[in-house]
Amino acid sequence: MDDDEEIPVLIEHEEKPQNEQSRKVPLTIICGFLGAGKSTLLKRILTEQHGFRIAVIMNEFGDTADIEAKTINVAAEGEESEEFLELANGCLCCSIKDTGIAAIEKLMQRKGAFDHILLETTGLADPGPIAALFWHNEEFATGLGRDISLDGVICVVDAVFGPQQMEEDHASDTVGESLRQIAGADILILNKTDLASPESLTTTAGLLRGVNPAAPIYRTVRAEIDVGRLLGVRAYAAPPAFPPSHEHDHKHGDHEHEHDHAPEPTHYELRGISSLLVAVPVLSRAKLDALDEWVRTVLWEQRLPGDVDAPASPLTVLRCKGLFVLDSGAQYVLQGVRNMYDIAEAGDALGVPDAGKLVLIGTGLDVRVRESLERVWTG
């Protein structure tokens, strides 16, 4: 009888969120600088025995198909411009010319054949709009796309040419694509480390960390990395993994992928893109509401609360993440892409950070922004 009393409580508590989540197919976007190693990463994913059933959407099969077709069963469905290859390792590879919504809906008709979707973008694509589309798009949510949840954005950076590309990447008054890719990434892969000196790798990792203090940086040779580190990260649902929790991840003797950590509170600016990493003290409920209003004003109106005039340099936020701790002990997670954001109470699997953090990545994020933000809790 005692047993009967215990079991329903456990099931009730644990099953709901899992069911909710398991209906959705997670989607990961891969972007990266031209020639940085995106195809190399995809080839690895499509050929290795990693145990994941991944559908990879590529613009074209290109070389990958040549290699794969020799060893695997090619099950092309020669309908117009779509082709599918079912690979020996359980992956499904699709070449769909139009990688827009229709293409992904087409893929979703095969739902059940895979557990994760990987979408490769072309070298020049800014992942922001695509990420925003999959994150919170009500129109899309009515079609087959409603079964997709955005898992994360991976950006592959060339360890040799990356710094140069970043330096040169500034169209006169806007932020260039390669910096937007770094800014919008949840995971950064610094690839081709065999071709760069340890000193230049440290410098490049520093640049990346400056632009995007919230994303882990994995250093790789030929994109060699455990697929488990890239998929299932739930970057848009889970609390941001700020430095302390990363440290724990890396106590497992994984020496292959050096993992760089963000420094403590920082402001950084490179070629027009800037980031702010701010420590947030324990907040009262009222201060959290005030913080919500601050974020809303900055994201929706591109100005600081209290400022009537437009800022001297345009204030835009491409990506923001935050974790806030209330004096009640409750924890809240902020996720934002462009002008969309939400602040939601975190699940209970979070551990107990004693204070919060907020990262903003965009333009015009200078010391005035930091001061305005800090006034939310000091003022």
Ligand SMILES: Nc1nc2c(ncn2[C@@H]2O[C@H](COP(=O)(O)OP(=O)(O)OP(=O)(O)O)[C@@H](O)[C@H]2O)c(=O)[nH]1
């Ligand atoms: N030495 C070295 N070469 C690499 C590494 N990763 C990739 N390459 C080579 O770099 C070249 C470009 O790699 P790709 O994977 O095609 O790069 P990509 O990002 O897909 O390129 P685009 O699609 O043209 O933007 C290829 O010749 C790869 O074999 C690496 O870590 N070290």
